[in-house]
Amino acid sequence: MADIALNDGAGCPSGLSSTGSAPVAAAARSDLGAFVRRAPSGLDTIELMVSGAKCAGCIAKIETGLKQAPGVEEARLNLSTQRLRVGWRPGASDPARIVETLTALGYGAAPFDPETAQAVVDEEGRRLLRYLAVAGFAAMNIMMFSVPVWSGHDEMGGGTRTLLHWVSALVAIPAALYAAQPFFRSAFRALRARRANMDVPISLAVLLTLSTSVAETLQQGEHAYFDGITMLLFFLLIGRYLDHRLRERARTAARELLALQATTAARIGADGHTIAIPAREVILGDRLLLAPGERAPVDCVIEQGVSDLDLSMLTGETLPQARGPGDQIAAGSINLAHALTVRATARADESAVAELARLIETGEQSRASFVRLADRAASLYVPIVHTLATLTFAGWMLAPIIAHALGFEMAAIGLRGALMNAVAVLIITCPCALGLAVPAVQVVATGRLFKRGVLVKSGDALERLAQADVVIFDKTGTLTLGKPRLRSAPDPAALQAAAKLARASHHPLSRAIAEAAGVGAVADTIRETPGEGVEGTLNGRRARLGRRVYAAPEAKDAADGAPELWFALEGAEPVRFVFADALRADAADVVRALGERGLEVELLSGDRPVAVAAAAGAAGIKRWRGGLSPGDKTARLAELRAQGKRSLMVGDGLNDAAALAGAHVSASPGSALDVSQAASDIVIQGALLMPLVEAIDVAKAARARALENLRFSAIYNLIAAPAAAFGLLTPLIAALAMSSSSLIVTLNALRLQLGKAPAS
Amino acid sequence: MNIMIVLIPGALCLGALGLAAFFWSLRSGQYEDLEGDARRILIDDED
Numbered sequence: 177m178a179d180i181a182l183n184d185g186a187g188c189p190s191g192l193s194s195t196g197s198a199p200v201a202a203a204a205r206s207d208l209g210a211f212v213r214r215a216p217s218g219l220d221t222i223e224l225m226v227s228g229a230k231c232a233g234c235i236a237k238i239e240t241g242l243k244q245a246p247g248v249e250e251a252r253l254n255l256s257t258q259r260l261r262v263g264w265r266p267g268a269s270d271p272a273r274i275v276e277t278l279t280a281l282g283y284g285a286a287p288f289d290p291e292t293a294q295a296v297v298d299e300e301g302r303r304l305l306r307y308l309a310v311a312g313f314a315a316m317n318i319m320m321f322s323v324p325v326w327s328g329h330d331e332m333g334g335g336t337r338t339l340l341h342w343v344s345a346l347v348a349i350p351a352a353l354y355a356a357q358p359f360f361r362s363a364f365r366a367l368r369a370r371r372a373n374m375d376v377p378i379s380l381a382v383l384l385t386l387s388t389s390v391a392e393t394l395q396q397g398e399h400a401y402f403d404g405i406t407m408l409l410f411f412l413l414i415g416r417y418l419d420h421r422l423r424e425r426a427r428t429a430a431r432e433l434l435a436l437q438a439t440t441a442a443r444i445g446a447d448g449h450t451i452a453i454p455a456r457e458v459i460l461g462d463r464l465l466l467a468p469g470e471r472a473p474v475d476c477v478i479e480q481g482v483s484d485l486d487l488s489m490l491t492g493e494t495l496p497q498a499r500g501p502g503d504q505i506a507a508g509s510i511n512l513a514h515a516l517t518v519r520a521t522a523r524a525d526e527s528a529v530a531e532l533a534r535l536i537e538t539g540e541q542s543r544a545s546f547v548r549l550a551d552r553a554a555s556l557y558v559p560i561v562h563t564l565a566t567l568t569f570a571g572w573m574l575a576p577i578i579a580h581a582l583g584f585e586m587a588a589i590g591l592r593g594a595l596m597n598a599v600a601v602l603i604i605t606c607p608c609a610l611g612l613a614v615p616a617v618q619v620v621a622t623g624r625l626f627k628r629g630v631l632v633k634s635g636d637a638l639e640r641l642a643q644a645d646v647v648i649f650d651k652t653g654t655l656t657l658g659k660p661r662l663r664s665a666p667d668p669a670a671l672q673a674a675a676k677l678a679r680a681s682h683h684p685l686s687r688a689i690a691e692a693a694g695v696g697a698v699a700d701t702i703r704e705t706p707g708e709g710v711e712g713t714l715n716g717r718r719a720r721l722g723r724r725v726y727a728a729p730e731a732k733d734a735a736d737g738a739p740e741l742w743f744a745l746e747g748a749e750p751v752r753f754v755f756a757d758a759l760r761a762d763a764a765d766v767v768r769a770l771g772e773r774g775l776e777v778e779l780l781s782g783d784r785p786v787a788v789a790a791a792a793g794a795a796g797i798k799r800w801r802g803g804l805s806p807g808d809k810t811a812r813l814a815e816l817r818a819q820g821k822r823s824l825m826v827g828d829g830l831n832d833a834a835a836l837a838g839a840h841v842s843a844s845p846g847s848a849l850d851v852s853q854a855a856s857d858i859v860i861q862g863a864l865l866m867p868l869v870e871a872i873d874v875a876k877a878a879r880a881r882a883l884e885n886l887r888f889s890a891i892y893n894l895i896a897a898p899a900a901a902f903g904l905l906t907p908l909i910a911a912l913a914m915s916s917s918s919l920i921v922t923l924n925a926l927r928l929q930l931g932k933a934p935a936s
Numbered sequence: 937m938n939i940m941i942v943l944i945p946g947a948l949c950l951g952a953l954g955l956a957a958f959f960w961s962l963r964s965g966q967y968e969d970l971e972g973d974a975r976r977i978l979i980d981d982e983d
Binding site for chain 2: 231232235236253254255256257302305306309310313316317320321339343347
């Protein structure tokens with residue numbers, strides 16, 4: 177991947193570190209022109225994802241820094257979403273200059289695809305906030321009229337009480353009918369599909385309570401539940417809003433990840449000029465220029481040129497492959513050496529990725545059988561409450577008749593009294609605490625993980641993560657950095673000499689040598705032969721760096737299967753460089769930490785078994801398999817599922833996407849391909865894997881809290897429901913019980929924030 | 937108790953005023969960047 181600019185956090189004037197910052201993955205090096213839009217104000221604008229902005233100093237530095245640049249009229253950074261909108265007078269500046277300015281200020285920037293990143297205003301969230309505000313307004317104002325009724329219980333005259341009830345009704349009826357709309361709609365949908373969900377008893381309670389309370393008021397009765405019903409809606413809407421925010425944040429983050437990966441393609445026109453177009457606009461037969469360092473945007477076939485291609489994202493294979501005219505290139509391969517002219521053989525949405533999409537879909541279907549904790553609670557709760565309310569009504573109607581038949585005397589409370597008691601059951605058992613129990617916990621848990629750089633895409637992902645008992649790692653790019661490092665330490669003189677050739681090449685093994693040697697000069701008259709090596713002259717002597725057969729055909733084959741490069745300088749003994757794919761710094765610690773938590777760890781890789789064995793040994797993983805196809809990985813997952821085990825798949829490549837979708841729960845590092853990130857439940861930012869362990873800990877704690885909350889709600893209902901059924905409930909007790917139970921559940925959820933993070 | 941005829945509408949009007957203010961702030965996008973707005977108060981205006 178070619179980075180546009182990635183000097184994360186270097187620019188923050190407060191020196192805040194960049195761990196857990198919003199994600200800025202490397203975007204393909206592309207012509208930024210494709211991301212510019214003309215705003216209605218006449219300015220050219222671009223939306224950039226900024227990395228490293230943390231504090232007020234950053235906002236000021238970026239905004240003033242950009243506005244001082246020539247032609248820039250507008251710059252606004254949103255710190256919550258890390259998005260920067262820049263506008264300039266057409267022709268007076270260009271996006272490349274703006275990214276350069278940002279880089280000079282010390283911040284990384286990557287463009288957004290204008291279509292995927294279209295500022296979708298969260299309409300649903302705003303509507304819920306309006307309902308919430310109306311319910312809150314009504315609940316508080318009605319309480320103002322209810323408290324006098326409760327406290328003036330004996331002294332207040334019936335006339336004053338009825339007046340206060342009427343004023344309450346005036347506020348409660350329109351407010352409740354307005355604020356209960358989300359519940360009505362959802363209940364209506366469920367009933368039409370002949371199902372019952374939590375919203376059916378809620379809607380029923382709202383309608384019945386309003387009508388019986390009006391009937392009470394008409395008859396100048398003592399008990400009206402206008403305060404109860406608005407408060408109930410207020411609490412329920414808080415739960416609803418939290419749940420929505422959780423899903424919306426995950427959705428936005430997922431959309432942003434995709435937007436970041438937006439790739440462009442360089443189409444070669446009839447006149448020979450290339451223009452940058454978004455990858456999705458490539459049509460069949462387009463001739464494209466694939467520059468060194470770029471990723472193939474679509475499946476294509478080489479027309480002209482020979483180069484080395486990095487296929488690690490597709491196959492897990494670390495070493496590049498040479499390809500020439502007539503060879504197929506799958507979307508996602510990275511061109512390492514020479515510019516290629518290619519012809520598109522598929523559209524972006526039909527490329528190799530699409531083939532995997534089918535596998536992903538089947539995987540997601542297997543996951544659909546998972547039932548969320550809250551839904552399971554609701555499926556128990558709904559029939560019980562309905563039965564109880566019906567029994568209460570029937571009981572109060574029939575009890576006097578039965579009592580009379582048995583010869584006892586019992587005053588009949590009539591239709592009105594029986595209905596009031598049944599409604600009381602519906603109100604008091606209304607799932608305020610139940611509705612808040614799970615979302616409150618999940619909001620706190622995902623919020624805590626988000627700050628640590630772990631993005632959880634949904635609440636039920638957290639529930640599934642808590643259940644995992646096997647962790648399966650992919651090797652290349654997940655357990656390792658996906659980048660070879662020099663393993664053998666040859667003599668420094670040879671390293672420096674070889675580096676002079678290596679610096680001229682994009683080949684990952686050459687890059688590893690160049691990295692080990694540091695900054696320095698480049699040899700003269702460099703010529704690179706794809707799939708073979710590099711040739712050049714050093715102080716007048718011919719030098720070659722490459723495969724054994726190319727650089728040093730007379731040298732003996734070491735035959736240990738390790739990735740190697742040979743360096744031969746005319747008149748000197750050839751030198752062998754050996755490489756290994758370096759593990760992530762904390763890979764072994766993570767494997768140990770997972771073992772301590774009783775989780776089994778496996779390594780499944782598409783790379784050669786030798787390389788897989790080495791990585792497994794270094795990370796301390798006992799069970800590993802190499803040379804697997806994407807199908808083999810999903811087969812292994814199915815095997816584990818058949819054994820009743822729940823697997824957590826951690827992977828990054830295209831070859832993992834199907835396995836990620838098929839696993840019980842899945843995670844991918846922030847450097848993973850877009851499809852892989854789309855297929856996984858959890859995305860981990862940064863170079864370390866340790867946040868995964870923290871995610872598992874938090875998920876388990878969240879599950880424990882959610883179960884505690886559900887248990888508490890059950891106990892509360894066990895006490896309150898019989899009391900209501902026997903007619904002991906008053907509006908005052910209902911109000912107290914409802915608010916205190918909701919408060920307790922929320923406070924219990926907040927306890928999650930206090931938990932300690934594992935040392936990393 | 938006649939005072940209630942004045943107090944009740946008065947209280948409701950004040951409540952409604954608060955509600956209207958909330959709707960206005962919601963519509964004018966004041967909840968779009970809570971973190972950034974909290975920090976912007978620390979920036980000195982140069983001009």
